[in-house]
Amino acid sequence: MDRLQKLAVNSEGFVFDPTTGDSFTANSTGLFILNRLREGKSADEIAEELKKDFENAPEEVSKDVSDFVTHLHTYNLM
């Protein structure tokens, strides 16, 4: 099982990594992206979904998703 799947994530955006004991908090958008990544969706797919689901989603949403994924890599979660 990869690291993302092992994470314990609650509906409030509290994220616990059982491999390291680290915990994080994600805002509602971060939580949305994280849950979709755990479902196996790609960054592009998630960006498209965000554009559909959120009114007035900014054009740079793809970059924001990509930044979030970079953060996950930084924390060794991907």
Place this chain on the structure above:
Amino acid sequence: MYEIKVAVSGINAVDNPGPGVGVARSLKEDKELNVTVYGLAYDAMEPGIYMDWVIDKSFIMSYPSGGRDALLERLGYIKNRHGLDMIIPNLDSELPIYTKYANEIEEMGIKVYVPTESQYKLRGKDKLEEVAKNMDIDLPKSKVVTSAQEVMEAVEDIGLPVMVKGAYYKAEKAYTTQEALNHFHKIAAEWGYPLIIQKVVKGEEMNIVGVGDGEGNTLGKLGIKKLWVTSQGKIWTGVTIKNDAMLKAVNKFIEFYKWKGPFELECMVDKGNVYLIEINPRFPAWSYFATGCGINLPSNLVRKAFGLSLNMNNDYEAGKLFVRYTYETITDMTAFQNVISKGEN
């Protein structure tokens, strides 16, 4: 269930707590075991003496430096006068004498489930390279040193900063060669030679408590990360973790060395790399954490020693929190008077 009288030492539940009170509490929480817990203390002020809800009776012991005769005489007194079936020694300073005279203590009819003398020597930091190799994990680059010249050569080879470590106790970080030399002289004066100069590795410190049955199997283990420590480096808050690489390495440690008794392994984990930092051949002061997560290691130790059925439900949940707190108990002077005047209460 027949009564089993178990003595635990290290009942100094102070700012640098001994493991004994947590061990006693764990034994009391196994409702299938009928355990009477004796506390073995070295000072009348050890708080465990006054914690009668976990420790039924306490005895003052002679210091381990008193040697074999004083130890066996005191244990013989407790055995003959009050009955004693098993001892769980919990302090570093006691382990040399208990490992050395384990057979004689057993011959007195007192079980003592401690590592063998050769296992006990593995905790030496000059032995860790071999241990890490046999666990298939890494050891931070290290050099064993016995002189100032060797310290300078080791620092040159390893690169700053370095850890300067006594073979068994004490570790200091040095950012310059001069600082490394200062630590070297200070630690050598206090704890003797050899010392170890070790590369500082990045990563997160993680710990495991467990018990080996002496036959290559585990009687349970639990991995944690310390979240908050005191100024003395003692855990105040921690969380359970399941780090596969570390748990796998611990299984190898138990299998390879057929480890007997309790242990705590300290590791640094950096992504997938696990570095062995220290082996403590006893329960740590936080071992009740495991009991609270459903893995009662002291109980399984006693059960194994007496050939009773083991509780082998060894799975635990990651993300359980350990929170230590301060608490006060008020008592009259009777217990203190008894300990001072009679050496027991």
